[in-house]
Amino acid sequence: MVQKKKFFKLFIICTLFVFINNCTNQDKAPGPPYTAEVLQMNSMTSTQKRSEAPTFKFDKATFTWLQDLNSLNGNYFNFVFGGILKASYVSGSIVSAKSFEQSKDLNLRYNVKNGVVVPKDYSTLAMLSSYYQFDVVANNIQTMTGYSMDSIFSKYGKIRIFFEPKIILESDGSTIQSSGKLNAAYVPGAHQFIMFQRSNLENIPLAANLQVIAHEFGHSIWELAFDNGSTPDCDRLNQEYVIRGLNEGFADMNSYTLTGSTNILQNSIDFGNGGTQRNFSTITFTYDNITGGVADSSNSTCEQSFYCIGTLFANALFNAQKNLGYDQTSLSGSLARGAFMTLVTNAIKTTKSNMSNLPSSSLIKFYDYCKPSPGDSNNSDYNGLILGSFFNSFLTQIGSGATQTQICTQLKANFGSVGFPSTYRVGCT
Numbered sequence: 360m361v362q363k364k365k366f367f368k369l370f371i372i373c374t375l376f377v378f379i380n381n382c383t384n385q386d387k388a389p390g391p392p393y394t395a396e397v398l399q400m401n402s403m404t405s406t407q408k409r410s411e412a413p414t415f416k417f418d419k420a421t422f423t424w425l426q427d428l429n430s431l432n433g434n435y436f437n438f439v440f441g442g443i444l445k446a447s448y449v450s451g452s453i454v455s456a457k458s459f460e461q462s463k464d465l466n467l468r469y470n471v472k473n474g475v476v477v478p479k480d481y482s483t484l485a486m487l488s489s490y491y492q493f494d495v496v497a498n499n500i501q502t503m504t505g506y507s508m509d510s511i512f513s514k515y516g517k518i519r520i521f522f523e524p525k526i527i528l529e530s531d532g533s534t535i536q537s538s539g540k541l542n543a544a545y546v547p548g549a550h551q552f553i554m555f556q557r558s559n560l561e562n563i564p565l566a567a568n569l570q571v572i573a574h575e576f577g578h579s580i581w582e583l584a585f586d587n588g589s590t591p592d593c594d595r596l597n598q599e600y601v602i603r604g605l606n607e608g609f610a611d612m613n614s615y616t617l618t619g620s621t622n623i624l625q626n627s628i629d630f631g632n633g634g635t636q637r638n639f640s641t642i643t644f645t646y647d648n649i650t651g652g653v654a655d656s657s658n659s660t661c662e663q664s665f666y667c668i669g670t671l672f673a674n675a676l677f678n679a680q681k682n683l684g685y686d687q688t689s690l691s692g693s694l695a696r697g698a699f700m701t702l703v704t705n706a707i708k709t710t711k712s713n714m715s716n717l718p719s720s721s722l723i724k725f726y727d728y729c730k731p732s733p734g735d736s737n738n739s740d741y742n743g744l745i746l747g748s749f750f751n752s753f754l755t756q757i758g759s760g761a762t763q764t765q766i767c768t769q770l771k772a773n774f775g776s777v778g779f780p781s782t783y784r785v786g787c788t
């Protein structure tokens with residue numbers, strides 16, 4: 360009996376020790392700055408084609424802006440794990456949401472070897488890798504767009520990144536997370552990002568793919584430039600099919616500007632032709648090929664709905680960049696990718712306020728300005744008037760000269776007389 364009691368006591372102590380040890384067994388990571396083993400993109404070499412997909416490596420990297428490892432809290436970004444996000448709608452990788460509740464503790468699990476944080480499980484690896492990509496974007500965003508990270512911080516505050524939240528659609532109570540379609544997204548208005556860690560084993564998790572993070576960050580830059588940092592609720596222009604498309608094309612350009620690759624999804628997603636149809640430097644379709652509902656059905660040249668509009672926009676900008684003599688293999692420099700994208704971003708800043716000759720309200724194809732309409736590539740003439748108004752203002756903001764003429768010429772080649780009516784053209788006829 361005494362033996363049994365002693366054993367029990369010992370057992371309790373042992374259990375307690377293991378329990379406490381488990382909760383606090385994280386080695387103390389030295390930092391900031393912290394160094395951890397994370398998934399990283401290998402830089403594209405100058406001999407690679409821009410349409411190639413980059414390769415990735417698992418290696419140690421030092422975080423620039425991370426201040427507290429265990430809470431993944433830094434100067435510009437703060438991770439929030441779990442929780443419930445109530446969304447009014449989801450459009451592509453844009454989620455409209457205002458309220459967020461019930462987050463969980465992060466509970467990162469890692470060892471420290473020679474001062475380097477080594478993740479112990481997939482979830483820790485995914486979160487550390489994801490945070491690292493945001494740091495990389497923060498280090499380059501000024502070169503890419505002209506916006507410094509401090510100016511973004513002064514407008515948006517510290518940006519929260521929700522990892523693995525449950526997203527409930529307010530309209531019908533359905534849960535987006537379970538649909539498996541959404542893996543990384545941006546929440547305009549709230550200026551937050553949403554990341555999911557899952558991925559099939561062969562692929563780079565979207566949340567750890569610099570190409571994808573740079574695309575999502577491109578949406579926050581679009582919001583800064585096109586909407587002056589605050590996407591209004593129930594705004595007709597933002598809900599227009601083609602404007603949502605142009606936002607996607609701008610985000611793809613943002614990704615390419617950082618990484619040098621226009622092949623943004625090949626490493627992470629293999630949904631049929633999706634990756635290929637979004638690889639905007641090699642596409643051959645035009646606006647005329649995706650009218651009449653074709654972009655919303657399968658087995659066409661582009662079946663990515665409004666993303667197809669963005670791909671045509673990004674392709675026109677890419678071709679103009681090349682023809683104007685920019686070095687497409689380099690991010691920084693006076694005639695490199697960053698300088699071109701900064702020029703585009705600056706023009707977008709005053710594009711919306713100067714858009715004119717929009718189709719009259721009697722022609723508007725949807726009536727709920729608080730929710731985007733479903734795909735409507737059928738409305739090719741109407742959509743062409745919205746595009747025309749946007750391009751007209753955008754080109755005017757670019758300013759007259761070779762750049763304006765070149766971009767106008769490329770937009771005309773891709774969008775034709777229906778997607779870019781001649782009356783809207785500036786710099787070319």
Ligand SMILES: [Zn+2]
Pocket residue numbers: 451452453574575578607610
């Ligand atoms: Zn997107």
